[in-house]
Amino acid sequence: MSAPPVTLIGNPVSPYVRKILAICAVKGIEVAIDPITPFRGDEAFSTISPLRRIPVWIEGDVTLCDSSIIAQYIEETRPEPSVLPASAAERAKARWIEEYADTRLFDVLGWKLFFQLAIKPRILKEEIDRDLVEQAKAVEIPETFDYLETLMPDAGFLFGTEAGLADFSLAPAFLNARVVGVEVDTARWPRLAAWLKRVEEETPLKRLNALAMASLTTKLPDQPAMIAEHGYVIAARSHDGGRAMRGPMSPV
Ligand SMILES: N[C@@H](CCC(=O)N[C@@H](CS)C(=O)NCC(=O)O)C(=O)O
Missing domain, CATH: 1.20.1050.10 (Glutathione S-transferase Yfyf (Class Pi); Chain A, domain 2)
Structure with missing residues (x-):
């Protein structure tokens, strides 16, 4: 099976990541997930996510940060079924x-x-x-x-x-x-x-909330295998940095 053309960086514990995964489920978009925990991106993560925040959407040479920007891009590139009202x-x-x-x-x-x-x-x-x-x-x-x-x-x-x-x-x-x-x-x-x-x-949030709950009770190194067992594709490359590092906008 070939890898999906989209990588979504971010752990489903993040509400913003589940927002994007729910929209993908409605629209039938398959993504590979790099389930890094917030605050644990590696050095290279700062280049692709300047605020060091998840989610990040990578599709070919398009790299997008911020769930609202990502949701808008998904809606524009895959308009059906729409996740927005008619008027x-x-x-x-x-x-x-x-x-x-x-x-x-x-x-x-x-x-x-x-x-x-x-x-x-x-x-x-x-x-x-x-x-x-x-x-x-x-x-x-x-x-x-x-x-x-x-x-x-x-x-x-x-x-x-x-x-x-x-x-x-x-x-x-x-x-x-x-x-x-x-x-x-x-x-x-x-x-x-x-x-x-x-x-x-x-809605698809049922399955995603179950995945988030499973992530909360699974040790970090075991999470990719657990997420794969839930039927999701795991990205070939991970941006997990192995240690916590605050981003430029994380609050005190
Ligand atoms: N406005 C952003 C917020 C994303 C966000 O705050 N993500 C959290 C995880 S739920 C994060 O990565 N925080 C790390 C940090 O602030 O340093 C979005 O919609 O994507």
Whole structure:
């Protein structure tokens, strides 16, 4: 079997990586994964990802950083089936939801929660900022969920009966929050909780979340073999640097 023409660098534990893999699943795009853990890229990784962030998409002489840029490129080069709604106004709204997910939602569920409680002690071997975590849990996460509750549909997905870019941008980080103890309270945010259940159970995110959970419980050197056992192609070359190194924009 020949290797897929696309390499995606990044571990599925990253919500941004699962966003791209979910879009690939919907569009039937096969990729080879180099499942490096965030912060562990080698020296050459700085050249292809100047912020030392995952995901990175490599296809021939096209190298792209940032999940939004990658998602847009995929949509432009493989337009069917589209992951965007039909009207210009709804497409703009979907992109706003993606932006909100990538910035504010990831700020609270990613940086202030999962990064503090899982990545800092396990990967960076650094102290957890407990005050930051408590402030996020008490104030910032509820505020974020309050806003998301206003966006949620009665049934189906954010823009109809098929999950798309907006759903795959928002939903993945909730798994990271759950593994460090933060759930969406179904009594307080019933529409958000119901939508999340649908995305997690009825779309390609189900398989990808299972892969992320398996990555979290598998030692780093064993992860490529484990991911291959889940049916994914592993890239021939890895950018794993074997040690943790902070990128230029990683927070304290
Ligand atoms: N805006 C970027 C964010 C990517 C990102 O922050 N990735 C994290 C992993 S979830 C990372 O690689 N962090 C390493 C760092 O910031 O140094 C995107 O959408 O791809």
